[in-house]
Amino acid sequence: MSSKVIRVKEICRNIIAVGRNYAEHAKELGNPVPQGNPLIFGKPVSSIITEGSIEIPQGWKELHHEVELGVVIGKSGKFIQEEQAMDHVLGYVLVLDMTARNIQDQLKKQGHPWFLAKGFDTSCPISNFICKSAVKDVNNLNLQLTVNGVLKQNGNTQDMIFKIPNLLSYISKYFKLEYGDLILTGTPSGVSAVKHGDVIEAKLDDLVQMKYPVIEHGN
Structure with a gap:
């Protein structure tokens, strides 16, 4: 199944995100590392973009990048066992x-x-789809992000506090997962602010990469 066949923006029904899933990221913001259960929040599907620019809402400051692995659900389930x-x-x-x-x-x-x-709007840029069969070990994937060519984030999914099976099992206790749902699994350390004119580039190993310019609304 190729990335041209699966257009995640078109099939996505719900976005469920996980916060503070990398200990070093939690620490860099002065937040406690989650204990016991994942920290869950949501983003609207309308925030997804697959091309164009990331727009900073007018008058806002400190818009930060957070690069993450997103999991696309292929089969519905409730109370999923790990x-x-x-x-x-x-x-x-x-x-x-x-x-x-x-x-x-x-x-x-x-x-x-x-x-x-x-x-x-534009707060959830995503890459092309990666088929599950193309990923040899989802617990050992490198996440990298640069701003204007300068490396800012360089992490690995092996450092996730809550691994994907645990996340899906926990989330499905409260939300029935459906085909196309997108799970954001958290970001490694190195987040920083971006401004109008900056260019963000990110990649996941040699599997996929993406590039998004940043503009301030009204410019």
Whole structure:
């Protein structure tokens, strides 16, 4: 099954994201490392882009990049057992979970949800689809991201606190997973702010790469 056949933006029904799934990333933001269960939040499907530019909403500051492995669901399931979880995976995408950090910090201090900081238009750029059979070991994939050619993030999925089977099992207790659903598995350390005119490039091993310019709304 080729990347030309599966267009994730067209089939995606729901985006469920995992926060602080890499210990070093949690620490760099001064957040506690999750204990017991994953930290779950959502992004709207309308935030997905597959081409064009990442737009900074007018007046916002500190828009951060977060490169992640995205898991595309291929078979519906509720109360999925970890032992069967990978049977529900169709394939993968590389994802940027763009985050308005100052907005997120303000909302956290007020005890409000992060939705605005995580769910704005163009906040979920994704790559072409990667078939599951093309990935030899999903627990040993290199994630890299550069801004204007400067390496910012360089991590490996082996450092995820909660692995994919655990994530799918936990999430499916509360949300029935359906064909096309996209699970964002968290970002390694090295996140940083981007501004108008910057160019973000990211790659997942030698499997896929993507490139997105950043513009400020109104420019």
